[in-house]
Structures are given as C-alpha cells and as structure tokens.
Amino acid sequence: MPRVIVDCAMYRDGRRSQAPKDFSDALDEARAGGDAFVWVGMHEPTEKEFEHVSQEFGLHPLAVEDALGAHQRPKLEVYDDSLFVVLKPVMYDEATDTVTTGELMVFIGDSFVVTVRHGEGAALAAVRHRLEHEPEVLKHGPTAVLYAVSDAVVDHYIEVAAELQSDLEELEAEVFAPNVTDTKNTAARIYGFKRQVLEFRRATSPLLQPMDRLAFGSVPFVHDHAQPFFRDVADHLTKANEYIEGLDRLLSDALAAHLAQMGVRQNDDMRKISAWAAMAAVPTMVAGIYGMNFDHMWELHQRWGYPVLLVIMAVMCLGLHRMFKRRGWL
Template sequence: MPAVIVDCGIYRDGRRTEGPADFSDALDQARAEGDAFLWIGLHDPTPHEFDLVRDEFGLHPLAVEDALHAHQRPKLEVYDDSLFMVLKPVEYEPEGDTVSTGELMVFIGDSFVVTVRHGEGSALSAVRQRLEAEPEVLKHGPTAVMYAVSDSVVDHYIEVAAELQVDLEELEADVFAPSGSDGGARSSRAAESGSSTAARIYNFKRQVLEFRRASVPLAAPMARLAAAGVPFVHDHSQPFFRDVNDHLLHANDQVEGLDRLLSDILAAHLAQMGVRQNDDMRKISAWAAMAAVPTLVAGIYGMNFEYMPELGFVWGYPAVIAFMAVVVAALHRMFKRRGWL
C-alpha cells in the first residue's frame, strides 16, 4: 500500500502537522479533534489496494468503481458520506501537436480528502505545496483542497489553449502563405502538399476535440459548486468556485473559437485547392486547344489524296506551316490575356 500512497498528511488550522503513520489512525485522530482533516493521495491503485481506503473512509461503491476505472467524463456526484468529483487534466506536446488527457478523482467527506490520480501527468505535489503556503485558504478544510485541485486543472486548460492558439496561427500562416511566381512549380508544390496540409488541419481538429471532451463537461459541476447547498462544501467557498468557473468559461470559449477557426481554415484550404485545380484545368485546356490546330491541319494533309488544295503550289508547305504557327500564336495570346496561361 505505501507504494500507492503518494502523500498522506493531517492539517490543523490550515497547517500540516505530524500524525500517525497509519492513515486509519490518522483519520480517527482528525475526526476526534474536529478542526482537522486528513488528505491522502493515491496513484494508480489496484482494486485490492483501494479496498482498504474504501472501507476506512466509507466511500460509495459506484464512486469507487469510477475511481478505479479511467475514461470517465468530468462530473460531480453527491453520496451519503462523501462528495465525488472527476476531472480530466490535459497536457500538450507542441513537437507532436498532441493533446493528452489524464484522470483525476477527488473524494471529500467528514474530515478527509482522497485524491486518486491515473497516468504520469497531473501530479498534485505543486498543488499541495501551494496550499500549505496559504494557511488562510487551507483553513476551509477539505473544500479548500477540492478548490485548489480544480483551480490548478482549469488554469492549465488556459495555458494549453494559449499554446494551441500559437500553433494554430502558425498553421494558418502556412495554409495562406503567398505562392511563388513560378506557376508550374506552384502547381506541383500544391499537388504535393495539399493532402498533407489537410491531414495536419484534421489532426489539429482531433486534438482540439480531445481538449473539449475534458473541459466542456466540467462546466456543469463547476457551476453547481459555485452555487450554494452542495453537501460537504464550505459555506463560504462559493466565491472561490465562481472564480474557477469564470476561468473555465474563458478556456471553453478559447477552445470553441479554435474549433470554429479550424473548420474555417479547412474550408478555405479546400476552396484554395479547388481554385488551383481549376487553374490547372484551364492551362491544360489552353495547351490542348493550341495543339489541336496543327494536329487537325496535319491530319487533313496526311490523308494522301491526289487532288488537294495547294499540293501543286511551290510555297504550299511553308504556307501551311506558317498558317498553323499564326493560329497557335493567336490562341496563345488570347489565353494569355484571359489568364489561362
């Protein structure tokens, strides 16, 4: 069990104090004192390991099942002996343009807080240190821990959204970069990079969707905590949760803006590809039209009939060649003026 417990501490009057090494004795001591609470942090517990915590803290079986099995939606559940909250921290890797989500569960009840973390990310050591440096906040008991954990997760949402915004601006600049003056080279580059650019946009959109799955469902639990009347939540904690809710709404607005902008960029990119394909088709049609004239004339004079116009004329062959050249030159000038070439 000690390998699963990341940290275990008793807090009295907003400050951490020494207590029994066994968390069962520590919980009894915290409840006996009345103004103290126990905070125990777990990392990837197995069902057998979590049974000890469940029995000691009286956690609801449904909440325990959710805490043991990851891939839960952010939510807030009220049970007889505890309040259960699920959060999904996000991490962003700019090198691979990848958004990954973790699993973080928080139980609060009578003089205790239990945090359960899945995965390598979203460590709570920094949250614990920040709270221990602010005893006035920590005096609010288990509610202060839930607030601090929520605040840390939501603040990181805003940081990740800002990183995504920077990378999206770079992607947008690549998509709408001005083309070179060489039409042939431009068409070749467009043909080679068009599909890869669309794939980049689509992959970016999938990462934003992964972000939305973590942040958007959290709005309802935060709004509920910001209101009064939630069991096990301190009466004076509403301003703190309202602040977290405001930050969450800001993050969700950023994410939805990114999603809309990505859809617009993808539509604009596909429109660009259609315009480029039309340009290529006009060029092909123009060259085919210029090639058709000499082909037609040469085909007629290649039928080998005895009586044909100009066959007995000395300048007949040069005249036909000159005629074809003039027609081709006229077509080339016309297509050039119309922008087809």
C-alpha cells in the first residue's frame, strides 16, 4: 500500500478484522456481508497516490479535487455514490500564541469510509482507537465514523477556545495595569490576538450549516437514527462559536480601552509639559526684559536689582507650580 495510507481496516459488526490488500475485494466483501465496512485513512496524498483509492471507491472527481487541493471551507457535499464532508481542526500553540488550522476530508458511502488529512494536527488514531473499543457504536458503520470524527474536532474547538480565554484574561490584566510603558507592544498583541480569533472563526462558523443538515435533515449514507448524536455535535459547535464571538467582542473592547488609556496618558503628559513650559516662560520673559548689560538693573542703577528680580522669578514659579499641582496637572 502507498506510504500515505496511515491505516486501512475492515470492521465487521463493530470489530476490526484484517482487510484484503485489494480495495475492490475488501469493498465487495464488506457489501456482501451487509454488516461490515472498510475504513481507509490517508495523510496528504498526491494526485497519483490518491488515484487508485478514488477509482476503487468511485469517489466524485470534484470531491477528489477538493481533497487533494485542500484550502477548503468546512462544507458538506452530496454526490451519487458518496457523501463528502470537510472539517477544519484547530490547534493552538501557547508558546507563540498562534492558532493554526488543518484540514480533514471525510468520504462516506456504501460500506466504506475514506479520510484524508492535511496538516500536522488532527490525527485520527485516537478516534479510531476509541471507536475500536466501542463496538456498539462502531457497528453502525460509516455514520458512526463521521459522528466520532466530527465530535472529536468540535470538542477540541471548545478546548482551544478555553485556552484562548485564559490568555485573553492575561492580556486584559496587562492592558489595565496602572504602569504600562510599552504601549506599542500591547496594541500589537491585541491585533495579533484578533487575527488568531479570526482564523479560529473561519474554521467554526462555516461548519454550522453542514452540522445542521446532519442533525435535522435527511442526508444520504447517514442513518436517521444518528440525528440526535449530530444534534449534540451541533450544540457543542454553537457553544464554540459563542465562545469565539465573545472573545472577539472582548478583544474589541480591550483595544478601545487601551486606545482610550493612551489618550488619557497623552493628555496628562501634555498638561505636565504645558505646566513646566509656563513656569519656564516666567523667568524667560523677565530675563528677556532685564537681561541687557545695564548697570545693576532694576530700573537701571539699583544695586539690589538683580537679587530682587531673582526672588520675584522664584516666587512666581513656585506660585505657578502650586496652582498646577492643585489642578492635577503635575
């Protein structure tokens, strides 16, 4: 088998069994029994590597093109012989405060499941392992796999949203700290955080409509009795979207508060500068009048003219300082 095939197995009555090496034989055997299906998991296949699988399972060319090209929005497409679902798993790196998204495509049809994964995250080994320990769930066939994969992806959305909420609380504490000097870095962090939330929203918001179709509509290759389970996934997805909308609003409020604080600080600085400039203007004015090379000064020939003038300037400066201090300018 190609190296991109991470796992391939046949499941009969909810229990794993060795699948034939040829996909056609495996599919025929699964359909003949009526209680079995084949699950093929792939990671970043090339067009040539995926061609054999797509031909054997009869996958639609448009869905195959989407699965190979990646960079798709979450969606659900119904074709004659298969159902195609695109999910975008989300990963959050606390060290760099970045949200990254992978892509996960799921094909389900008559007695088969094909999953195609792009990116480093969203490995399905844990989902497969959990399902293999729940044969009562797995015996429901491809529908159970689609539910388990969707549930795992959406539940991780909530975990990532909780981590973002924790980091946002730290950022808010920094914004409202009394002595923040590096205002440029704070504003840059807020903008960067908003970009991560936007990336998160691109993964979750478009998935609402596909989950609603699975939860409340009749979709081919999905059992109607699975609708309550997909409704649970849709409910968790709604919760995740509410988390994200709340984060976005809080970030906007934090940015507005930060800009307001910067304006207040600038006003305080301007008042202080104006106060010191006013105090410096007094001796400058007096010195400008009496700074000529006259004899003793103070209306020319008075011996105590200079000392008296210096005292007057000091008194005026102290008076201005006291007035500005009383008004809160200093």
